[in-house]
Amino acid sequence: MNSEDRRSILKCVHCGTCRAYCPVFNEYGWESTNARGRMLIAQQIDDDSDIDDSFRFSLDTCTTCGICEQMCPSGATPPDIVENARAAVVRKAGASKAQEKLKKDAVEWGNPLRESRQRLHWLESDEKEKLPDKCEYVYFAGCMTAYRYPEVARKTFDILKKFGVGVLKDEVCCGSPLLRTGSDASELIEHNLEQIKKSGAKTIITGCAGCYTTLKKDYPGELDVLHVSEFLEQKLDELDIKRLDISVSYHDPCHIGRAHGIYEAPRNVIRRICNLEEMDTHHENARCCGGGGGVRRSFSDLSQSLASKRLDEIPEKAELLVTSCPLCRSNLEMAAEDRELIDLIELLEKAIC
Amino acid sequence: MLLNRLKEIVGDKNVSNSASDICCYSSDASQVKGRPEYVVRPHNSEQVSKIVKLASENEIPVVARGAASGLAGGAVPVRGGIVLDVSGMDEIIDIDIDNLQVTIGPGVVHSRLNETLKPHGFFFPPDPGSTAMCTLAGLIANNGSGMRSVKYGTTKRYVLDLEVVLADGSIIRTGSRTLKMASGYDLTALMVGSEGTLGIITEAVLKIHPLPRARLVILLSFDSAEKAGGAVVRILSSGTIPSACEILDSTTISALKSYDPSLDIPDAGAILMVEVDGSEGAVSEASEMVKKVCEEIADDIRAARDEEESDRIWAARRIVGAAISRLDPLRNRVYVGEDVGVPIKKIPEMIENVHRISDEVGIPIMIYGHIGDGNLHTGMSIDMLSEEEWDKLHRAADLIYRKAIELGGTVSAEHGIGGARSDYMELEHPTSLPVMALIKKALDPKGILNPGKLGVDK
Numbered sequence: 001m002n003s004e005d006r007r008s009i010l011k012c013v014h015c016g017t018c019r020a021y022c023p024v025f026n027e028y029g030w031e032s033t034n035a036r037g038r039m040l041i042a043q044q045i046d047d048d049s050d051i052d053d054s055f056r057f058s059l060d061t062c063t064t065c066g067i068c069e070q071m072c073p074s075g076a077t078p079p080d081i082v083e084n085a086r087a088a089v090v091r092k093a094g095a096s097k098a099q100e101k102l103k104k105d106a107v108e109w110g111n112p113l114r115e116s117r118q119r120l121h122w123l124e125s126d127e128k129e130k131l132p133d134k135c136e137y138v139y140f141a142g143c144m145t146a147y148r149y150p151e152v153a154r155k156t157f158d159i160l161k162k163f164g165v166g167v168l169k170d171e172v173c174c175g176s177p178l179l180r181t182g183s184d185a186s187e188l189i190e191h192n193l194e195q196i197k198k199s200g201a202k203t204i205i206t207g208c209a210g211c212y213t214t215l216k217k218d219y220p221g222e223l224d225v226l227h228v229s230e231f232l233e234q235k236l237d238e239l240d241i242k243r244l245d246i247s248v249s250y251h252d253p254c255h256i257g258r259a260h261g262i263y264e265a266p267r268n269v270i271r272r273i274c275n276l277e278e279m280d281t282h283h284e285n286a287r288c289c290g291g292g293g294g295v296r297r298s299f300s301d302l303s304q305s306l307a308s309k310r311l312d313e314i315p316e317k318a319e320l321l322v323t324s325c326p327l328c329r330s331n332l333e334m335a336a337e338d339r340e341l342i343d344l345i346e347l348l349e350k351a352i353c
Numbered sequence: 354m355l356l357n358r359l360k361e362i363v364g365d366k367n368v369s370n371s372a373s374d375i376c377c378y379s380s381d382a383s384q385v386k387g388r389p390e391y392v393v394r395p396h397n398s399e400q401v402s403k404i405v406k407l408a409s410e411n412e413i414p415v416v417a418r419g420a421a422s423g424l425a426g427g428a429v430p431v432r433g434g435i436v437l438d439v440s441g442m443d444e445i446i447d448i449d450i451d452n453l454q455v456t457i458g459p460g461v462v463h464s465r466l467n468e469t470l471k472p473h474g475f476f477f478p479p480d481p482g483s484t485a486m487c488t489l490a491g492l493i494a495n496n497g498s499g500m501r502s503v504k505y506g507t508t509k510r511y512v513l514d515l516e517v518v519l520a521d522g523s524i525i526r527t528g529s530r531t532l533k534m535a536s537g538y539d540l541t542a543l544m545v546g547s548e549g550t551l552g553i554i555t556e557a558v559l560k561i562h563p564l565p566r567a568r569l570v571i572l573l574s575f576d577s578a579e580k581a582g583g584a585v586v587r588i589l590s591s592g593t594i595p596s597a598c599e600i601l602d603s604t605t606i607s608a609l610k611s612y613d614p615s616l617d618i619p620d621a622g623a624i625l626m627v628e629v630d631g632s633e634g635a636v637s638e639a640s641e642m643v644k645k646v647c648e649e650i651a652d653d654i655r656a657a658r659d660e661e662e663s664d665r666i667w668a669a670r671r672i673v674g675a676a677i678s679r680l681d682p683l684r685n686r687v688y689v690g691e692d693v694g695v696p697i698k699k700i701p702e703m704i705e706n707v708h709r710i711s712d713e714v715g716i717p718i719m720i721y722g723h724i725g726d727g728n729l730h731t732g733m734s735i736d737m738l739s740e741e742e743w744d745k746l747h748r749a750a751d752l753i754y755r756k757a758i759e760l761g762g763t764v765s766a767e768h769g770i771g772g773a774r775s776d777y778m779e780l781e782h783p784t785s786l787p788v789m790a791l792i793k794k795a796l797d798p799k800g801i802l803n804p805g806k807l808g809v810d811k
C-alpha cells in the first residue's frame with residue numbers, strides 16, 4: 001500500500017461517530033460491521049498477509065452507501081477504502097468462488113445476470129436499423145434496466161431520442177458489480193470505451209446510479225456522464241408535461257446522491273409533475289436501500305432487512321415511491337408488500353401528453 | 354473450554370473470537386491498544402454476572418465496553434481477556450417524571466435518552482461531544498460531562514443509583530431512588546468514574562432536569578486565546594453562570610468552518626461561545642451582563658440569530674475535535690494531552706503555557722474546550738507516518754500534563770485516565786493513589802476488572 005492509501009485509512013480517528021449511522025452496524029451490532037471496524041481491518045489486511053474469512057465478511061457486508069463518509073467529522077472516506085481493501089483481499093488471497101463466478105458471467109455474457117438476450121432487445125428491430133452511427137449523446141441503459149426493467153429502457157429512450165440521443169450498438173456491463181466487490185473489470189471497461197469512441201458521443205446518459213458512478217469514477221479519461229434526471233431537468237420546458245394529481249416520495253440512490261451530489265435534478269423533474277413528500281431521511285442523510293456494494297447478491301437477508309427499514313420511511317401521504325436507480329428499485333420492490341415503486345422515467349412518461 | 358462456556362451463557366451468536374472482532378475490539382479512539390481473546394455481547398445483568406464469575410474462576414480479565422468512543426483507552430483490553438460489549442443492553446427501562454428520574458440499561462446512547470425526554474420537557478444535562486454514539490454507562494464510568502457542565506455539573510451529580518456486577522459476579526445496588534441519601538458510604542459516587550475497574554454497571558437510575566424555557570448563544574471575538582481566558586474569569590466572577598462557555602482558537606475556527614462552511618463565525622484569534630439559559634427574563638439579564646463585562650476586551654460581540662443557528666453552532670462544535678483532521682490531508686488528530694483541567698483563575702496561564710510548549714517542541718497545538726469550567730482541550734494533528742512527529746506529540750503532551758498538575762489542575766477533566774494517562778496518577782494524587790489501590794484490591798482481589806488502568810494495579 002502506498003503512503004497516500006495508508007494515510008487515507010489513518011484519516012479515521014476511531015471516534016465511533018459511524019456507529020450512529022451505519023445501517024449495517026445497526027443490523028448486526030458488531031464493531032467489525034461498521035466503518036470504524038472496517039478501517040481497522042483494512043489496515044490489518046495491509047499489515048498482514050493472512051486473510052481470514054471474517055475479514056471478508058466485514059468488508060463484504062458494506063453497502064458502500066457512504067453515510068459514514070457523510071457524517072465522518074475527520075473526513076475519512078470508508079467506501080473507497082472498503083473497495084480498495086476488497087481488491088487487496090482478492091490480490092492476496094484470491095477471489096472467492098462467488099466472485100469468480102460473477103466475473104466469469106459478466107465477461108462471458110456481457111452482464112452478470114447470465115442473460116443471453118440481445119442487449120438492445122428492448123428496441124424494436126426496425127428502430128435498431130434506424131439508429132444513427134454517430135451522435136453527441138448516448139444512452140447507457142445498464143444491465144438491470146436492459147434485462148429487468150426493459151420497459152424503463154424503452155420509455156427512457158423514447159424520451160431521449162427526441163433530443164437526438166443514440167445508444168451504444170454493443171453495450172456491455174459497465175463493470176460496477178466487479179469493481180465494487182474487488183475484482184478487475186478492465187475487459188468490460190475497454191469494450192465500452194471502444195463502443196463510446198465508435199459512437200462519437202461526447203456525453204453518456206444513464207438512468208442507473210451504479211453505472212453512473214462507475215462511468216464517472218472508474219473509467220479513465222474523465223468521461224462526461226449525466227444521470228438521466230440531470231439531462232431531462234434541462235429539457236422539461238420542451239416536453240409537454242401535464243400535472244398529475246398525486247403525491248409521491250423519492251428515494252435517493254446512494255451512488256448518485258451522496259457519491260455525486262445529484263439530489264435536486266430528480267426532485268425538479270418530480271416537482272414539475274406532481275407533489276413531492278420527502279421520506280424521513282433524504283438528500284445526504286438518506287438511508288440506503290440495502291442493495292449496493294454487492295450486498296444484495298451475497299447477503300440477501302441483510303439486504304432485505306435494510307430495504308424494509310427504508311420502506312418504513314415513506315410518508316403516509318405518498319401514493320408512490322419514485323427512484324432513479326434500477327438496483328434500488330429492485331431491492332426495495334422485493335421487500336415491499338403493498339407499496340408501489342416506479343422509476344422516475346415512468347412517472348415522467350405518465351405526465352407527458 | 355472458555356469459548357463454549359461463554360456460548361452457554363449468552364448464546365452462540367453473542368460470542369466471537371474471530372480475527373475481525375479481535376482486531377476491531379482492540380482499540381478505542383485513543384492510541385492505547387490491546388487484543389482481547391473473546392468478545393461477548395450480553396443482554397442482561399444475569400448474563401454479565403455469570404460471565405464475570407467465569408472470568409473470576411479462570412482469573413482472566415473482563416473489560417466492559419460501550420461505544421468505545423473513549424479517548425484514553427478505558428475500554429481497551431490491555432491485558433487481554435474478555436471484552437464485554439454492553440451496547441446491546443440499550444433499554445430505557447423507566448421514565449419517571451414525577452420522581453425526576455429515569456432508569457436505563459448501560460448501552461443506551463446519550464442522544465437517544467435526550468430525544469426521548471424532550472417531549473416530556475426534561476433532559477439529562479451532561480452533554481458530551483460524543484452524544485450521537487457514546488453510551489450512558491461509558492459516560493458514568495468516566496464521569497464524563499461536556500459543554501453544559503459549567504452550570505449543570507458533571508455526570509456524578511445525576512447518578513442516583515447503580516446496579517453493578519462486582520468482581521465475584523455478585524450483583525449489588527449502590528444507592529436509592531431518592532434525590533438525597535445520607536446512609537452509609539456513597540458507593541454510587543465510588544463507581545462513577547471508576548472506569549470499570551471496581552465493577553460493571555448494568556443499570557442506572559439517573560436524575561433528570563426540566564428543559565430551560567429559553568436559551569441564547571453569544572459569540573465573543575478576541576485577538577488572542579489568553580484574552581478570551583481573561584474574559585471567562587470576568588464573566589464568572591460577575592455572578593453569571595452560563596449554561597455553556599466554550600473557547601475556540603483560530604485553528605479550531607478553521608476546522609469548524611471546514612466541517613460546516615455556511616457557519617457565520619468570525620475569523621478571530623479566539624472566540625468564546627457563551628450560552629445562557631433559564632426564563633426569558635433570566636436569559637436577557639445574563640446576556641446583558643456577559644456583554645457588559647466583556648465589552649472592554651472583546652473585539653466583537655454578537656448573539657446567534659435564532660435557535661436554528663445556535664443548534665448548528667453546537668452541532669459543529671461537538672465534532673470539532675475530530676474535524677481538525679480535515680485541515681490537512683497529510684495530518685490527523687491524535688488524542689493525547691487533550692483534556693487537562695485547571696482552576697478557573699489559572700486558565701490564562703495554562704493557555705500561555707500551551708502556546709509556549711507548542712513553540713518549544715515545534716508542534717502546532719490548537720485550543721478549544723469547556724473553558725467555563727477550566728477544562729481545556731488541546732488538539733495536535735501530525736503526519737502519522739513520521740516518527741519524529743510522534744516524538745514531538747508525546748513530548749508536548751507530557752509537558753501539558755505536568756503543567757496542568759503544577760497549576761493545581763488535573764490531567765483529565767472529563768475523558769478519564771484509562772491506560773493513556775495512568776503514569777500521571779501518582780504525580781496528581783500522591784497521597785490518595787495508595788488509597789485507591791487499596792479500594793481496588795478490596796473489591797477486585799484477583800485484579801480481573803479492567804486491569805492496567807487508572808494506575809491502581811501496577
